[in-house]
Amino acid sequence: MGTSKAAITGVANTACGKLEGSxxxxxxxxxxxxxxxxxxxxxxxxxxxxxxxSFTEPHPMLASVVAEYLGIQPAYSACxxxxxxxxxxxxxxxxxxxxxxxxxxxxxxxxxxxxxxxxPGAAVAALAQFGHGQFEVPYGITIPAxxxxxxxxxxxxxxxTASDLAHIAVTTRNHAxxxxxxxxxxxxxxxxxxGSRVIADPLRLFDCAxxxxxxxxxxxxxxxxxxxxxxRIVGAGQKxxxxxxxxxxxxxxxxxxxxxxxxxxxxAGMTTADIDVAEIYDSFTIxxxxxxxSIGFFPKGAVGExxxxxxxxxxxxxxxxxxxxxxxxxxxxxxxxxxxxxEAVRQLRGQADDRQVPDAARAFVHGDGGVLSxxxxxxxxxxx
Amino acid sequence: MTDPVHALPLPTPNxxxxxxxxxxxxxxxxxxxxxxxxxxxxxxQNSCTDCGGATGxxxxxxxxxxxxxxxxxxxAPGPAFADRAPYxxxxxxxxxxxxxxMNVINCxxxxxxxxxxxxxxxxxxxxxxxPQAEPx
Numbered sequence: 001m002g003t004s005k006a007a008i009t010g011v012a013n014t015a016c017g018k019l020e021g022s023x024x025x026x027x028x029x030x031x032x033x034x035x036x037x038x039x040x041x042x043x044x045x046x047x048x049x050x051x052x053x054s055f056t057e058p059h060p061m062l063a064s065v066v067a068e069y070l071g072i073q074p075a076y077s078a079c080x081x082x083x084x085x086x087x088x089x090x091x092x093x094x095x096x097x098x099x100x101x102x103x104x105x106x107x108x109x110x111x112x113x114x115x116x117x118x119x120p121g122a123a124v125a126a127l128a129q130f131g132h133g134q135f136e137v138p139y140g141i142t143i144p145a146x147x148x149x150x151x152x153x154x155x156x157x158x159x160x161t162a163s164d165l166a167h168i169a170v171t172t173r174n175h176a177x178x179x180x181x182x183x184x185x186x187x188x189x190x191x192x193x194x195g196s197r198v199i200a201d202p203l204r205l206f207d208c209a210x211x212x213x214x215x216x217x218x219x220x221x222x223x224x225x226x227x228x229x230x231x232r233i234v235g236a237g238q239k240x241x242x243x244x245x246x247x248x249x250x251x252x253x254x255x256x257x258x259x260x261x262x263x264x265x266x267x268a269g270m271t272t273a274d275i276d277v278a279e280i281y282d283s284f285t286i287x288x289x290x291x292x293x294s295i296g297f298f299p300k301g302a303v304g305e306x307x308x309x310x311x312x313x314x315x316x317x318x319x320x321x322x323x324x325x326x327x328x329x330x331x332x333x334x335x336x337x338x339x340x341x342x343e344a345v346r347q348l349r350g351q352a353d354d355r356q357v358p359d360a361a362r363a364f365v366h367g368d369g370g371v372l373s374x375x376x377x378x379x380x381x382x383x384x
Numbered sequence: 385m386t387d388p389v390h391a392l393p394l395p396t397p398n399x400x401x402x403x404x405x406x407x408x409x410x411x412x413x414x415x416x417x418x419x420x421x422x423x424x425x426x427x428x429q430n431s432c433t434d435c436g437g438a439t440g441x442x443x444x445x446x447x448x449x450x451x452x453x454x455x456x457x458x459x460a461p462g463p464a465f466a467d468r469a470p471y472x473x474x475x476x477x478x479x480x481x482x483x484x485x486m487n488v489i490n491c492x493x494x495x496x497x498x499x500x501x502x503x504x505x506x507x508x509x510x511x512x513x514x515p516q517a518e519p520x
Binding site (some may be wrong): 120124125128132133134136137138139140142143144145148149151152153156162197198199200201202203245246247250252 | 386392394396405424426433459461462466475476485486509514
């Protein structure tokens, strides 16, 4: 590939879970220093800063607040806010910033302590406000309920079953069990998932993402820093079709992932067959099932049989969410989708330890925000 | 005074939706067409989502529709809805085209199905009324 493509030179994540004593800004600082050190650089080398948003630090100028906390004055800083697509969108934006020559090193930070820093149930209540204030929230909508409506129709139309979805939860947990920073590392059986309490029918507890404290840092640079394997961002695409479920594509199938992935693959000059490892947004088991089919990794109606047959396992045809995803690694707001990027980079560098996909050279990463509303796809490649 | 955490949320009308909610308070469901392309616009707003044209005067909807999909929601978003759980939230496709979110009420949650015919009724909430769906 052309050497003008932006590189990911540093990554860092905190552990995920209930991090007692943590603060939103403290978590940001931990991964800021971690990502920069990973690249062999110093914070003073950073000339671009992208932050997101936080429930516990709800300042509308979070990038300025974080820069102040870190004691840096980058030449460029901004907030990126696209829900679960934020991590991917930060990287896509940083790619443009360095490829245009505007910045050399753009630090992308996401983090929140929404588990330890909020009252029980407060995060669920805050997330419900993502619904339309006049035409959804008065009906008692929640994020799981919105995805449950998508799930019921998708299952009706394609034959996907609750048992198929349970296989996704189990596979993802098995991945998380190999990651020391994952929030959920206890064994999880198919029966455990099928017997867990109903959250929003047909979705059960283990079909749903966690709520976590945690943060992620990703350094995007104009050129490799010579520290570790060279990982380039060879493709990126975005597509948003709606924000609220009432205005989603009428068939509840034609979501933006199909188009964001198409554009990313076109830029990279690749197809799904070229991908060695995939890190795809899994806010719910149904999210991953729909995205795998819409992006084209499996034909429509085939993902159920594929996942129950082990396709997403380490030795499967498409090892997927090898860190444990939002379902078992952790979900701390905007950082949730950024963990997928961090894991893809580790896989391409051969630093994924017990969960390493042998010789992984090409990774597909996808994030989605809202109710399958905002989509960003990335293709990362290790340069030989 | 009602504790806001325990009160069911009320829609907050704005200048573009006030007429819709006023009609609901009168027990009437109204929609509006684009004056340029004739598309039925929902949610109520001054410009058409399809073409950007101006939205015309409201007309009375039939209130007939079908369940496109639904969930039986067990985990309420907060204390206000906890007493109702489990409750049905559905996407209802109205005869005129628009898709609205409503609760399906006046029937057992387990009797709701995809494709089920429903009609709009109204639930009083404070001084306002919320469109809701019941079996047709």
